[in-house]
Amino acid sequence: MIGSFALMKQRRFLPLFTTQFLNAFNDNFYKMAVVMLATYAIYTTPQDVAWFNALVGGLxxxxxxxxxxxxxxxxDSHDKAMMIRIIKTAEIFIMLVGxxxxxxxxxPLMLLALFAMGMHSTFFGPIKYAILPQHLEEDEVLSGTGWVEAGTYIAILGGTIAGGLIHPKIAIFGIFAVAIIGRITASYVPPAPPEKEAEGLVIDRNVFRSSWQIVNGTMHIPRLFLAILSISFFWAIAAILAAQFPPLVKDTLGADNTVATLFTAVFSVGVAIGSIIVNRLLKGHVSARYSPGSVIVMGLFVLDLWWAVGTWQHADASLMGWREFLSIRTGDRIIFDLLGIAIAGGMFVVPLYAFLTTTVAKSQTARTVAANNIVNSGFMVAATLLLSVLIGMGLTIDDTLLMVAVMCIVSALLAWRLHKACD
Structure with missing residues (x-):
């Protein structure tokens, strides 16, 4: 075993880390650029903006x-390094369309590229976890996983800021350049042939049948069932919050894109902080004992955010910038609530992921992550569809926060069951 920081100097890890970092960065760079363009330049009514943001999340x-x-x-059945290079090549062409x-x-073109980027990340996601046990020693895998998670959140933050602050027509060159750099770093990832147990795996190309089989084969294991369900509720909550940030900022709070970017940045930083805190508390031991309390705290912060937004008053018709927003006392309170939500959310979800990556055979890691992604995405799509319907029925943007608070209670119950069953 080598030190955690020394991993970043190793070819068996650094190219993979850099490639996945750029992958997450570009996803959020492009998505935020599209959201800001639609929110502040294409659509004019609050309903259209809210609908578009929900559609972006769902697509x-x-x-x-x-x-x-x-x-x-x-x-699981192919050389993962080769697949990474194919996926990153495809990203270049996707970004051309975008x-x-x-x-x-x-x-329509922007949404097509967004859907294609989602597909690109779908194929990359399982690889970045499944490749670690092949390139790292057994006692280095958790450290490598931690770096990947931290890098993802930092990349989300960086991509969100870039997409929110850079003019969309200038951002065009940025997203294309990042895709090219990501393809270059992917060429340095060492070979990662399939495990012997996965050699000769017959690929079922029927996406519905194979999805059912993978989910069914994973969810019958109690600890994985509870972990995946808990994670899914968390990402459904995150999908609702992310979809509401831009319209909430513009139409309810009367602020500009710098405040919308600040919201998403604070949320990303908070999740990273929560991840660090819970890892220190657990000291490397896989346990869900802090998850139920964390998501209850998260729900309390959501309630306070709902109250703060509901009492917000901004008489000026112009959109305020982030400095003016923070100069208002309630603005500070809203940022504090967002930070609290994110920190508690990070403390809730990170230990649950450990159940997926440390309790299954190496030859099945990618398929286990895939099963989790299927259930997570189902919950997130359902949440964004429900959000769109409720908005269409007249539910206000800020009142969707009450729905999030109720979902936190459900997540706490599931995490409690996992804790009692496995700890």
Whole structure:
């Protein structure tokens, strides 16, 4: 075993870490650029903005639901390094389509590229976890997994800030450049042939049948069932919050895109902080004992956010920037609530992922992650669809926060059952 920081100097880890970092960065760079363009330049009514943001979330997640089973099978049965290079090559062409869509303000093209990026990440996701046990020693896998998780959240933050602050027509060149750099770093990932147990695995290309078989084969294991269900409720909550940030900021709080970017950045930083805190508390031991309390605290912060937003008053018709927003006392309170939600959320979800990556055979890791992605994406798509319907029926943007608070209670009950069953 080598030190945690020394892993970053190793070819068996650094190229993979850099490639997955750029992957997450570009996903969020492009998605946020599209959201900001639609929110502040294409659509004018609050209902259209809210609907578009919900659609963006649903379209990006839909491929995870449809193609995760196929992605897991391919990752377990083929050389993972070769697959990474194929996937990153495809990203370059996807970003070309997305760039044209942004340049022309063509919503169908932008959404097509967004769906394709979701598919690209669907196939990359299982690989980045399943490849670690092949390239790292057994006592280095948790450290490597921690770096991947931390890198993902930092990349989300960076991509969100870039997409929120850079003018969309300038962002075109950025997203294309990141895709090219990601393909270059992918070429340095060492070979990762399939485990012997997975050699000759017959690929079922029927996405519905294979999805059912992978989910059914994973969810019958009690600890995995409870962990995946708990994680799914968390990501459904995150999908609702992410979809509501831009319209909440613009139409309810009367703020501009810098505040919307600040919201998402605070949320990303908070999840990373929560991940660090719970890892320190657990000291490397896989346990869900802090998860039930964490999500209850998360729900309390959501309730306070709902109250703060409901009492918000902004008389000026112009959109305020982040400095003016933070100068308002309630603005500080809203940011504090968001940070609390994110920290508690990180403490809730990170230990649950450990159940998926440390309690199954190496030859099945990708398919286990794929099963989790299928169920997660199903919950997220359902949440965004429900959100769209409720908004269409007249539910206000800020009142959707009450729905999130109720979902936190359900998540706490599931996490409690997991804790009692496995700890």
């Amino acid at each position: 990006f997640i839909l491929p995870f639901f449809l193609f995760s089973a196929l992605a897991g099978q391919l990752a 760039a044209v869509g942004i340049w022309l303000h063509n919503v």
